Amino acid sequence: MxxxxxxxxxxxxxxxxxxxxxxxxxxxxxxxxxxxxxxxxxxxxxxxxxxxxxxxxxxxxxxxxxxxxxxxxxxxxxxxxxxxxxxxxxxxxxxxxxxxxxxxxxxxxxxxxxxxxxxxxxxxxxxxxxxxxxxMIGCWAITEPDHGTDWTLGGDNPRCGPSVKAVLKGDEYIVNGEKSAWVSNGTIATHAILHVGLDPTKGMEGQGLAIIPLDLPGISRSKPLDKMGQRPLNQGSIIFQDVRVPQKYMVIPYPEFIKASAGQGLAYVNGGMALVFAGLAKAAFDEAYVYAKSRIQGGKPIFEHQNIKLKLMKMFTMVEAARANARRMAVYNRMNIMTPSVAHAVAAKCLSTETAFTVASEAMQIFGGNGLAKEYSIEKMFRDARASMIEDGVNEALAIKAAEYL
Ligand SMILES: Cc1cc2nc3c(=O)[nH]c(=O)nc-3n(C[C@H](O)[C@H](O)[C@H](O)COP(=O)(O)OP(=O)(O)OC[C@H]3O[C@@H](n4cnc5c(N)ncnc54)[C@H](O)[C@@H]3O)c2cc1C
CATH class of the missing domain: 1.10.540.10 (Acyl-CoA dehydrogenase/oxidase, N-terminal domain)
Incomplete structure (x- = not known):
């Protein structure tokens, strides 16, 4: 602290x-x-x-x-x-x-x-x-190689509909297609919350939602994704080839019900992201503060130089705004789990992730050359923060979607 x-x-x-x-x-x-x-x-x-x-x-x-x-x-x-x-x-x-x-x-x-x-x-x-x-380890399988932001924006355009499709045959769905290499825990998950296309004529509005075990015959995985930030987070694609999914696993089998629950999903996912990256923003601030107190230049700790004090105070202000905002949203949404505020959750995700990125970048500046060195953790925090502005929806697309909930 x-x-x-x-x-x-x-x-x-x-x-x-x-x-x-x-x-x-x-x-x-x-x-x-x-x-x-x-x-x-x-x-x-x-x-x-x-x-x-x-x-x-x-x-x-x-x-x-x-x-x-x-x-x-x-x-x-x-x-x-x-x-x-x-x-x-x-x-x-x-x-x-x-x-x-x-x-x-x-x-x-x-x-x-x-x-x-x-x-x-x-x-x-x-x-x-x-x-x-x-x-039992879970994952959330929504993004596909050819549909990323399409999932965030939704809509009824059949050209933007899910590639992973489920067709009801008797009391089973036959599932085919691929979820992208960005699925977090994709390489280790035993269960998935899986978004599928049920009615291709309705685009993303024709989707259903299943909660399935991932040991069903016909499911395979790709090799783990190699990426820039959040490297401890394993990611990998999940491939479905004629997978027989019992009807009981399709928890939302009717596309018309998806619209009603979509807001809850957006609020839940973005709410968690907001808190995690408010935490990362604070961590980056702390690294910079401690370093500024110990690094001597101009004959005194760099903290004593006015430009560093100003920088740190601006970072502090941003971090506290993101933390306060994320917490306020999280408390409200946890108390109103069936009717959360989507707009507040998305706003908090965007504010926290953009704050984490800006603060990590400013922290790097305070570290000087050492900020780029693997020996210090700030370069990792910077990479981790960068990924968050794309993670679980590109911030710009999330904002466009969330405006519908204002
Ligand atoms: C660290 C991390 C963790 C993730 N975890 C998961 C996970 O657990 N499960 C999962 O399923 N997915 C996960 N994702 C995937 C993530 O949700 C997608 O990367 C994200 O939705 C963007 O999709 P895309 O990468 O295909 O980009 P694209 O959709 O290809 O977008 C590329 C660019 O084009 C712009 N763009 C796209 N469409 C439009 C449009 N219609 N109008 C205007 N501009 C547009 C976007 O804003 C973006 O700048 C994760 C991603 C990251 C980085």
Whole structure:
């Protein structure tokens, strides 16, 4: 902590939990993220014996996979006050944004399953809550090689519709197509929340949503994606070839229901991104502040030079605006889970990710040449932040979409 945290209005229990999360995130996640980022072969990130599994183990053993699932299914959603939940997510992003995303996405299909009052889905959520050995890992499979922003913008143009299609035959859907190499946890996931095309005449408005296990015959994976930022976050495509998906896994089988739930999905995903990258923005500020206090130029710490003070104060202002905004949105949306504010969630995602990028860039300037050196973590934070403005929807496209919800 480089400056006082003024969001102290949480219970003593929540404060204690946050303390435990802070310890885990800084002692396990931060060093793991730095080590995983340095691996040349992205396949090594998820190899047997990789430090990644210590991160998953710690996350599950602290029960952090239970935060969104109701108590009746084994979760702890009602036990945690909304601000504490927001602070926990922000702290994970502070430690390592790519790993925070990997952990968050690992819960996604199961958190969603808990919302569907269907016995199979409720059981899936229950099994996930009981799974301390991370045998169940989730992913969100939406982007396709030829449809990225098309998914963000939606619409009824058949030329912009899903390439992964599901055709109902008897009591099964036959699924064919490919989800892109950008699917987070795509190389390790056991379950997916999967967007498919049901009615090709309606473009993206003809889609359905399935929650499926990924060990069904006909499903294969590509090699892991090699990329610039968030390297500890494994990504890879998922290919479907005549996959027989039992009808019970198609949780939204009617395109007309998708429109109603699309807002919830947008709010959920963007809400998490906003908190994680507000955390990264703060981490980049802290690195710069500590460095400025110790680096001597002109015969004194560079912090004592007016230009550095001004820079840091501007960064501080931006970081606090992003954190306050993300937290306010997260508390509201957690308390209104069925009717969240999509506009606030997207605004917070865009503000946090753009703040993280600007602050990491300014921090790099404060570091001078050292900012570019692998020895310091600021160049990694800069790369991680850059990816976030494209992640889960290009910011410009998200803003255009969210305007419809104003
Ligand atoms: C770190 C990271 C994690 C991700 N995780 C996941 C995940 O878990 N699951 C998943 O499914 N996907 C994931 N994605 C994919 C992500 O959602 C897509 O990359 C994003 O939606 C953009 O799609 P694209 O890359 O195909 O870009 P494109 O859609 O090709 O866009 C390229 C450019 O063209 C512009 N553009 C595109 N269409 C239009 C239009 N109609 N009008 C105006 N401008 C347009 C865009 O704004 C952009 O600047 C992830 C991406 C990243 C970077």
């Amino acid at each position: 480089t400056y006082q945290n003024i969001d102290i209005n949480i219970s003593e229990d929540a404060k204690a939990m946050l303390q435990v999360v802070r310890k885990f995130s800084m002692e396990v996640m931060r060093p793991a993220g730095i080590a995983l980022d340095k691996l040349c072969d992205p396949g090594d990130v998820t190899a047997k014996g990789s430090i990644l599994w210590d991160v998953f183990k710690g996350f599950r053993s602290l029960g952090l996979h239970l935060l969104q699932i109701p108590k009746s299914l084994g979760g702890m959603a009602e036990d945690l006050d909304p601000m504490a939940a927001a602070l926990i997510t922000e702290q994970l992003g502070y430690a390592d944004a790519g790993l925070a995303i990997s952990l968050g996405v690992s819960c996604m299909p199961f958190n969603s399953a808990a919302m569907f009052p269907v016995p199979e889905m409720q059981q899936l959520a229950r099994d996930f809550c009981a799974d301390k050995d991370f045998k």
